[in-house]
Amino acid sequence: MRQFVRGNVSENTLRLIGKLSPSGNGLMMALNIGAIAAEPMMAAATAAGAGAKALSEAAAMRGAEALKTMAATGAVPAQQPIMTTRQATSMLPGLLAQ
Numbered sequence: 291m292r293q294f295v296r297g298n299v300s301e302n303t304l305r306l307i308g309k310l311s312p313s314g315n316g317l318m319m320a321l322n323i324g325a326i327a328a329e330p331m332m333a334a335a336t337a338a339g340a341g342a343k344a345l346s347e348a349a350a351m352r353g354a355e356a357l358k359t360m361a362a363t364g365a366v367p368a369q370q371p372i373m374t375t376r377q378a379t380s381m382l383p384g385l386l387a388q
Contacts, residue, residue: 294353294356304342304346305346307343308343308345308346310336322335322336
């Protein structure tokens with residue numbers, strides 16, 4: 291439960307990058323539109339933020355399902371990282387290049 295709430299390095303990195311997503315709130319949408327209007331290359335940061343947000347939300351959903359399963363069955367699931375730090379780090383250049 292504690293690990294789910296605190297997350298690990300890769301999950302927290304994805305959450306942080308996901309805050310750039312325009313789907314987060316109206317302020318970020320307005321800032322992204324303004325940034326793209328001023329510099330079209332900023333669309334890459336918007337795409338990276340949206341991708342990271344989707345990945346972090348999917349990881350959170352898998353973690354929540356694992357907790358629900360544990361509560362229902364009483365069995366502690368095997369420790370499987372949602373994503374290793376190396377995997378997250380190797381994904382960042384690809385997300386930023388989009």
